[in-house]
Amino acid sequence: MDWYTTVFEVIDMRSFSNLWFWIGLAVVWSSASHWVLGVPYDMVQRARRHGGQAAEDLEDLVRINVNRLLFIGRISGLVLLSFISFLLSVLAVLGFYYRVEFAQAVFLLAFPMSIVGLISLSTARLIEETQPTGEALCKRLTRHRLYVQMVGVVAIFVTALWGMYQNMNLGPVLS
Numbered sequence: 001m002d003w004y005t006t007v008f009e010v011i012d013m014r015s016f017s018n019l020w021f022w023i024g025l026a027v028v029w030s031s032a033s034h035w036v037l038g039v040p041y042d043m044v045q046r047a048r049r050h051g052g053q054a055a056e057d058l059e060d061l062v063r064i065n066v067n068r069l070l071f072i073g074r075i076s077g078l079v080l081l082s083f084i085s086f087l088l089s090v091l092a093v094l095g096f097y098y099r100v101e102f103a104q105a106v107f108l109l110a111f112p113m114s115i116v117g118l119i120s121l122s123t124a125r126l127i128e129e130t131q132p133t134g135e136a137l138c139k140r141l142t143r144h145r146l147y148v149q150m151v152g153v154v155a156i157f158v159t160a161l162w163g164m165y166q167n168m169n170l171g172p173v174l175s
Helices: 003-010 019-034 041-050 052-097 101-130 134-170
Strands: none
Touching: 019 101, 019 134, 041 052, 041 134, 052 101, 052 134, 101 134
8 A cells, every 4th residue: 555545545535525624613603703804702792791890801802802903904914815715716616617625625614604704794894893892792793693603504515515516426435
């Protein structure tokens, strides 16, 4: 048995039939939904319920993360946009034109997450412009979380449909 065969037996490149891909998909969307602009959502709920120091902590953390996101977007946004567009294009061509299943799986993870990134930049810009505090800030973060969850539901649905199609179309791997 050669090295190449051993590697591809250990790392199953048929992503949609691999349990680890589906676990990874669930973890990615669970994390994206929990971390709202880099702030854990339980902190938003705590600030909404208790106010006081919890609300101040939330406002400080949101301000720090909003400034960080906008700084990155303003300084290297065009370079990042170009690089991410190139990477997504390469993945799409490799995956759907050349039928590389691993590239399809990575594309179906990365493309929706790039949409989440754009939503995060938009929300950060709105927060910087309006400077909401207290309940208004909690509402803005909750709305952002809802948008991320909507993108996640569509992404998981499309990925599941494509994965089922791939598994039924290609069938099981026989040794």
